[in-house]
Amino acid sequence: MNRFLLPLGLFVLLALVLAIGIRRSPEKGIIASPLIGKSAPPFALPNLTDPAKQVRSADLKGRWYLFNVWGTWCGECRQEHETLLQVHQAGVVPIIGLDWKDDDTQAVAWLTQLGNPYESVATDHSGRAAIDWGVYGAPETFLVSPQGVVVYKHVGALTPDTWTREILPRLSGLPAGKS
Amino acid sequence: MMRRRVQTLLLCACLSLVAVYAWAVDPTELPDPRLQARYVALTHELRCMQCQNESLADSPVDLAADLRREVRNQLLAGKSDDDIRAWMSARYGDFILFRPRYSLRNAWLWGAPAVLLLIGALVCWRVIYNRMTLLPADHEPLEEDGQSG
Numbered sequence: 001m002n003r004f005l006l007p008l009g010l011f012v013l014l015a016l017v018l019a020i021g022i023r024r025s026p027e028k029g030i031i032a033s034p035l036i037g038k039s040a041p042p043f044a045l046p047n048l049t050d051p052a053k054q055v056r057s058a059d060l061k062g063r064w065y066l067f068n069v070w071g072t073w074c075g076e077c078r079q080e081h082e083t084l085l086q087v088h089q090a091g092v093v094p095i096i097g098l099d100w101k102d103d104d105t106q107a108v109a110w111l112t113q114l115g116n117p118y119e120s121v122a123t124d125h126s127g128r129a130a131i132d133w134g135v136y137g138a139p140e141t142f143l144v145s146p147q148g149v150v151v152y153k154h155v156g157a158l159t160p161d162t163w164t165r166e167i168l169p170r171l172s173g174l175p176a177g178k179s
Numbered sequence: 180m181m182r183r184r185v186q187t188l189l190l191c192a193c194l195s196l197v198a199v200y201a202w203a204v205d206p207t208e209l210p211d212p213r214l215q216a217r218y219v220a221l222t223h224e225l226r227c228m229q230c231q232n233e234s235l236a237d238s239p240v241d242l243a244a245d246l247r248r249e250v251r252n253q254l255l256a257g258k259s260d261d262d263i264r265a266w267m268s269a270r271y272g273d274f275i276l277f278r279p280r281y282s283l284r285n286a287w288l289w290g291a292p293a294v295l296l297l298i299g300a301l302v303c304w305r306v307i308y309n310r311m312t313l314l315p316a317d318h319e320p321l322e323e324d325g326q327s328g
Contacts, residue, residue, distance in 0.1 A: 031228070034272045101241060127245040134270040136228035136242060 033134055033153045040067070040144045041132035045122035048099055048107055055096065055122035057148070064171055066095045067142040068118070068158070069130060071102040072110045074138040080157035081114050087163060088117035093143075093171060097121035100130050100138055143167055204239050207251055214254050221250050221260060224277045225267055234277065 035041075040057060047053040068084065070077040088095060097118040099107045104123060111121070124130055133142065143152040151170055154162055205222070209215040219236065225246065227238035235243045235250070246267070253263050267275050279285045 031272060031274050034269060127242070128249075131245060131249060131270060134272070136271065 030155050031136070033150070035134055035142070035150045036153060038150060040142070040148050040150050041129070043122065043129050043132070045098075045124060045129055048097070048104060048121035048123050049111070055120045060096065060144070061148055062146050064093045064146060065119075065144050066093055066167070067098065067133070067144055068095050069098045069100050069133070069135050069138050069140045071100045071138050072106045073102065076157045077139045078114075080139050081117070083158045083160055083163065084117035085115050086160065087158075092168070094119040098129060098133075099123045100135065101125065101127045143170060205236055205247060207247060209251065209254065217260060218251060218254055221254075221263060222247055225250070225264075226275045226277055228271055228275060
């Protein structure tokens with residue numbers, strides 16, 4: 001009896017480790033952002049559609065906003081654009097864009113052609129602002145609270161599903177992530 | 180003699196290819212050789228977040244270049260290596276550090292090799308101990324010997 005106890009124990013331990021691994025596998029490709037629960041990085045960047053003005057984080061205090069990182073060079077951003085337009089049409093929360101390492105003329109042409117879901121778009125030619133947000137691949141979307149705290153981050157194209165499951169509940173203060 | 184020469188030539192050609200590649204990814208040269216050494220060390224221990232199994236130093240993607248520029252500027256501004264590591268992980272998380280930090284959360288990571296070694300040693304000790312107690316028994320003639328095939 002005793003001689004089976006050790007192998008059995010080891011087997012149970014291994015099964016436990018693997019079970020945790022399998023359960024967590026959907027989030028494996030996603031790197032958790034250290035920004036969640038912290039203040040959004042302050043920024044003051046040129047406005048894409050109105051270069052005389054700036055898009056500033058200070059002006060956004062006091063209301064919810066989605067911060068969407070995109071670029072015309074990014075294929076997935078084109079896929080996501082339809083969802084952004086829908087979110088814009090719903091009128092629940094404004095979308096602030098960050099045009100990441102992009103050409104201004106092309107970006108303006110993109111918005112004219114596909115429609116503009118953004119309240120305003122900030123340009124980040126050097127990529128410095130994106131680094132502050134811990135962006136590692138467009139598209140990425142952050143939800144920022146009226147207190148200026150990053151509440152949620154989505155990596156990859158935003159889908160209607162993410163919108164209704166993850167973002168809408170957080171806007172109304174309900175627990176999110178349930179189907 | 181001829182063969183030797185050809186070999187040397189081939190070797191030189193191969194090495195020059197490698198050199199060109201290294202130059203192309205990161206041509207940064209800091210004025211102070213000590214800063215340069217720290218720059219090289221840091222860019223090798225920070226992860227490129229886009230192509231996650233490469234370091235900043237080895238990655239040709241845009242984001243890696245941006246982060247290398249950041250390391251360079253901060254070194255020139257007199258920041259310490261730890262400052263730069265902390266700055267990076269505040270934005271990208273500990274995942275950006277190829278060398279995990281010593282923290283309570285990472286304790287199992289650093290402790291695991293020692294624990295595994297201990298388990299190995301215990302198993303070894305048990306096997307050897309059991310063999311030792313078996314040995315004297317081997318010398319005693321078996322009772323069944325010669326009785327049944």
